[in-house]
Amino acid sequence: MENKKKILLVDDEESITRMLKLYLDRRGGFEVRTENRGSHAVQVARDFRPDLIVLDIVMPDADGGAIAQDLGDDPELTSVPIVFLSAIIKEKEMGGQGQAIGGSGHTYLAKPVEPDVLIGHIQERLGV
Amino acid sequence: MTATDQWGIRPEHARFLPEWARSESRNGEPSDRPVPLRGLLISAGALVVAVLISAFFTDSIESDQDLVWSLAILPALLLAYHKGWKRVTLALAVGLAVLWSTYAVGYTLSLPVADWPAFLPVISAFIAISLGSGWMSEAQATVDELRAKEAELLESYVVLQASHEAHKSAQLQLIHVDKLESVGLLAAGVAHEVKNPLMTILSGIQYLREFDPPEDDEIKQLLSDMWVAVRRADSVIKGLLDYARTRELVLKEGNVNELVDQTLAFVKHECEKKRINVTRDFEGDLPQVTMDGYKVQQVLVNLFTNAIHAMSEGGSLTVRTTCRSVQPQVEVLAGAHVGQDTDEIPSEVVVEVEDTGVGIPEQSLTKIFDPFFTTKPAGQGTGLGLAVSCQIMEMLGGTLGIQNCDSGVCARLVFRPQTGGAGAWKTRRRSSS
Numbered sequence: 001m002e003n004k005k006k007i008l009l010v011d012d013e014e015s016i017t018r019m020l021k022l023y024l025d026r027r028g029g030f031e032v033r034t035e036n037r038g039s040h041a042v043q044v045a046r047d048f049r050p051d052l053i054v055l056d057i058v059m060p061d062a063d064g065g066a067i068a069q070d071l072g073d074d075p076e077l078t079s080v081p082i083v084f085l086s087a088i089i090k091e092k093e094m095g096g097q098g099q100a101i102g103g104s105g106h107t108y109l110a111k112p113v114e115p116d117v118l119i120g121h122i123q124e125r126l127g128v
Numbered sequence: 129m130t131a132t133d134q135w136g137i138r139p140e141h142a143r144f145l146p147e148w149a150r151s152e153s154r155n156g157e158p159s160d161r162p163v164p165l166r167g168l169l170i171s172a173g174a175l176v177v178a179v180l181i182s183a184f185f186t187d188s189i190e191s192d193q194d195l196v197w198s199l200a201i202l203p204a205l206l207l208a209y210h211k212g213w214k215r216v217t218l219a220l221a222v223g224l225a226v227l228w229s230t231y232a233v234g235y236t237l238s239l240p241v242a243d244w245p246a247f248l249p250v251i252s253a254f255i256a257i258s259l260g261s262g263w264m265s266e267a268q269a270t271v272d273e274l275r276a277k278e279a280e281l282l283e284s285y286v287v288l289q290a291s292h293e294a295h296k297s298a299q300l301q302l303i304h305v306d307k308l309e310s311v312g313l314l315a316a317g318v319a320h321e322v323k324n325p326l327m328t329i330l331s332g333i334q335y336l337r338e339f340d341p342p343e344d345d346e347i348k349q350l351l352s353d354m355w356v357a358v359r360r361a362d363s364v365i366k367g368l369l370d371y372a373r374t375r376e377l378v379l380k381e382g383n384v385n386e387l388v389d390q391t392l393a394f395v396k397h398e399c400e401k402k403r404i405n406v407t408r409d410f411e412g413d414l415p416q417v418t419m420d421g422y423k424v425q426q427v428l429v430n431l432f433t434n435a436i437h438a439m440s441e442g443g444s445l446t447v448r449t450t451c452r453s454v455q456p457q458v459e460v461l462a463g464a465h466v467g468q469d470t471d472e473i474p475s476e477v478v479v480e481v482e483d484t485g486v487g488i489p490e491q492s493l494t495k496i497f498d499p500f501f502t503t504k505p506a507g508q509g510t511g512l513g514l515a516v517s518c519q520i521m522e523m524l525g526g527t528l529g530i531q532n533c534d535s536g537v538c539a540r541l542v543f544r545p546q547t548g549g550a551g552a553w554k555t556r557r558r559s560s561s
Contacts, residue, residue: 013324019331026339058320087323088316088369112327112362115334 004031005126008050010041010067011085012059020054023115029128038062042070045077052126054118057086068106081125083118087111315368322365330358367512370426377423377523381416384424384477384543385449391428392447395436403442404435410449417477417543423520424541427528430513431481431539438485438536448480454544476526477543485536496530 007030009017017034024030035044038059045053053071057064064084071077084106107121205224208216333355342348392406399406435445454474488496488503495501497518502511514530521528521541529540 013328015328016324016331019328019335023331023335023338026335085327087320087327111323112330112358115331116338 004029005052005128006031006033006048006050007122008032008041008045008048008053009034010036010038010044010053010059010064011056012036012038012061013056016056020115020118024119027119030122038064038067041067042074042077045071045080046074049076050080052081052083052122054083054085054122057084058088081106083107083109083121083125085109085111085113085118315365319365319369322361326358326362326365329354333358364512367516370512370516377420379418379420381418382421384414384417384419384479385410387419387421387424388428388447388449388479391425391432394429395432398433398436399445402436402439404439405444407444407446409446411451414449414451414477415475419524419543420520424524427517427520427541428479428481430517431541434513434539435481435483435485435537438483438487443484443536445484446480446482448478448482450478450480451475452478479541479543481539481541482533483536487532487536488530490532493531497528 007024009020009032011017011034014036017036021032021034024032033044033048033050035041038056039061041053041055041062055064055067064086068082068084071080071082086108087110107125109118109121202224205217205220208220333351336342337351342351388410389408392408396406398404432445439445452475454476492501492503496503496514498511498515501515514528518528524543526541526543529542531538
């Protein structure tokens with residue numbers, strides 16, 4: 001059986017998670033789960049045990065930075081790489097934001113990002 | 129207006145007056161001698177001289193010769209005039225005139241002029257002049273005082289006017305900042321609400337292109353247009369975010385020449401493509417400038433891009449950097465104290481970007497810093513570049529000015545020293561300016 005990498009997509013925009021899931025599924029090699037409620041993200045991650053999380057920063061019910069902090073505090077999830085997506089922060093500004101979020105080594109991308117660019121970063125982080 | 133002292137005597141003439149007659153004593157303090165008395169003293173002195181001369185003529189020589197001999201007073205009159213002894217000159221001139229006219233009238237009417245003591249009319253004239261001179265001095269002093277007050281008023285008016293202009297400018301700036309802040313608040317909200325749908329559309333376009341590629345050329349073109357439209361919308365939102373972000377500065381000391389060079393490298397390819405000749409005219413020893421390098425680079429990119437867009441048929445782009453001394457009076461008006469306790473004077477660094485393009489229509493010049501105003505064709509400009517640039521420069525305490533010049537458009541960035549704060553940059557020595 002093919003060892004698929006597990007990816008959790010967390011974004012309050014259903015259209016985005018649906019579209020990205022569709023794209024990642026068609027590209028193959030990934031097992032994708034989506035979550036549109038930021039407040040449920042940590043729990044879903046504990047259940048799903050993803051290899052990588054794509055995380056929106058600004059969500060109505062939770063803050064991406066706080067979610068990353070909770071994930072970092074969880075010994076089971078602390079090493080899971082995160083790719084942040086943001087609609088209000090630009091790439092060049094995200095270096096500083098990353099330190100504030102508390103996790104170095106995360107990737108920051110500004111929306112709208114082309115899916116193949118996103119996949120490029122995902123593959124780089126996963127080493128595939 | 130000729131400068132005179134409070135008594136109406138020119139400074140260059142005052143040194144010829146005896147000390148008691150000067151308006152200032154030796155230590156420079158104004159004399160408290162009353163004006164009429166001084167006038168009287170001067171006139172009395174002249175009177176004594178004139179009387180002695182007249183008496184001498186009357187006693188020793190035929191009376192009808194007095195008129196001729198009185199011409200001897202003329203050298204004294206000329207000397208007094210030359211020395212600038214205004215009142216002595218006046219006294220002698222009027223004395224002579226009265227003397228001569230008395231004789232003229234006397235001889236015409238066959239009066240026994242020869243029997244009169246020659247100094248009688250002179251004495252009468254000098255008494256009148258002595259009194260008149262005092263009054264004139266007083267009147268002159270009043271006029272001088274009024275003139276001094278008028279000059280003071282004029283000076284105050286100029287200062288007030290400058291202050292008024294400064295306040296007006298500050299007020300306009302406040303309104304501008306207020307406007308910018310509103311746009312900034314709006315920007316974050318709009319960015320979030322627009323970028324998410326844009327991401328969905330972008331993902332959808334790429335999905336269709338990759339997994340369900342259309343064979344029909346029209347559909348391919350349609351997808352391509354959609355892609356461009358999404359990117360265009362995104363660039364507007366990015367511009368808005370820049371607009372909102374300019375309030376956050378990361379200040380560091382840097383060299384403007386190096387920054388301009390780095391930024392020119394960004395547009396090198398575009399310049400070559402458009403056959404634009406780039407000329408660097410940099411002043412060598414620019415002082416370090418406290419600035420946000422990334423944001424200043426953003427400003428420069430905006431200016432270079434505008435210049436390149438204005439020269440679609442080729443041309444030349446000149447970038448000039450200079451350092452110049454800050455005008456002291458500007459600093460005084462701004463209430464800052466600079467360059468008083470050191471031998472350094474504050475300097476400002478100026479970057480000029482000049483193109484040979486089409487220029488800006490006169491009616492557009494007042495609007496070029498307004499958000500969303502653009503003279504470029506649809507899709508080529510968001511109308512935020514100059515608005516953002518202007519705000520960045522204001523945040524840095526500098527200015528951005530744009531005007532049409534002989535060749536095309538000249539944009540001028542001025543980086544000012546930030547006085548009185550940690551951000552103050554090094555100033556150049558007087559000797560090197």
